[in-house]
Amino acid sequence: MTDVAGKTAFITGGASGLGLATAKALAAKGTSVILADIDGAGAEAAAASLRSAGGKALGLRLDVTSEESWSEAGARARDFGPVRILFSNAGVGGGSGPFEQYDTDVWRWNYAVNAHAHLYACRTFLGDMKASGEASHLVITSSMVAIVPPPISVAYISSKYATLGIAMALRNELADSCVDISVLMPGMSATRIVETTRELRPVEVEVGKAAATSQAMQGVLAGGMSPDRIGARVVEAIEAGEYWIFTHPEWKKMAELVTQDMLASFGPSADPAYRGDDIDGLIAANGGRMFGARV
Ligand SMILES: NC(=O)c1ccc[n+]([C@@H]2O[C@H](COP(=O)([O-])OP(=O)(O)OC[C@H]3O[C@@H](n4cnc5c(N)ncnc54)[C@H](O)[C@@H]3O)[C@@H](O)[C@H]2O)c1
DSSP: OOOOTTOEEEEETTTSHHHHHHHHHHHHTTOEEEEEESOHHHHHHHHHHHHHTTOOEEEEEOOTTOHHHHHHHHHHHHHHOOEEEEEEOOOOOOOOSSGGGOOHHHHHHHHIIIIIHHHHHHHHHHHHHHHHOSOEEEEEEOOGGGTSOOSSOHHHHHHHHHHHHHHHHHHHHTTTSSEEEEEEEOOOBOSSHHHHHHHHOSSSOOOHHHHHHHHHHHHHHHTSBOHHHHHHHHHHHHHHTOSEEEOOGGGHHHHHHHHHHHHTTOOSOSOTTSOOOOHHHHHHHTTTSSTTOOO
């Protein structure tokens, strides 16, 4: 998609942070935006503010973990306009202490919001986007933690790896379609994620080390990159058809260390008699590309 003007975008987590910032950047370029959030009042207030600035915007309540909620939101969205940009972005953080004591509700909630919701998002809109034959774009929010995992919540980190995995697999699946895909990999950004996580958390508030980590994260994120800059970068990537959206290049050094550690660990075959998977043939069959992905 070379121009977002005149398109309709559906954004989850649109009431706050990176979702709202991207909505603002899209609206400024003439995109009609649907802000969907579990905070329905916040989404409606944000949409009202975009409308008063001359944009076309709709705010609605959506719980990305509920299939029923998706079906209602999908119907309202279709009345508003044909969705051609889907930003599957809502996310929550939060840990639950050492892994052997992890609360299973916190675990399931992190996966439901951060990872499983992408399936519902795509079940609601991706079919129509493909069938339209028109230039369309799916953006999925993962995180730098899915490449360089810091010592924080296992549920958050692993659900963001799952999100990156979904994007990588969809990159192949969508390669020959009219739908481009990007994966957003931000570092620290000054959003409300620590606060919204506390408000939405399904079980007890964090205690001990987990509470201290959450408190520390709030301080660190306050000094993070402006969400507005990231929103503008997302729109630029949509128009340029870029798959990876790395907003924090200072993390590249750490990504190199992680990758080098992995590559250096490739040793001899576990079975010297095995003839070897035909990786050269696979690469050649894909025209020098990574599986089906356009690179
Ligand atoms: N802030 C950062 O430093 C950072 C870094 C990397 C990745 N991210 C990712 O960016 C995305 C956006 O987060 P943010 O930092 O803008 O935080 P944010 O809290 O400001 O915004 C997230 C929004 O998602 C909404 N939300 C939460 N659960 C929901 C649900 N079940 N259904 C619908 N909406 C729900 C919240 O109400 C909130 O408005 C998340 O996926 C997050 O993991 C953030």
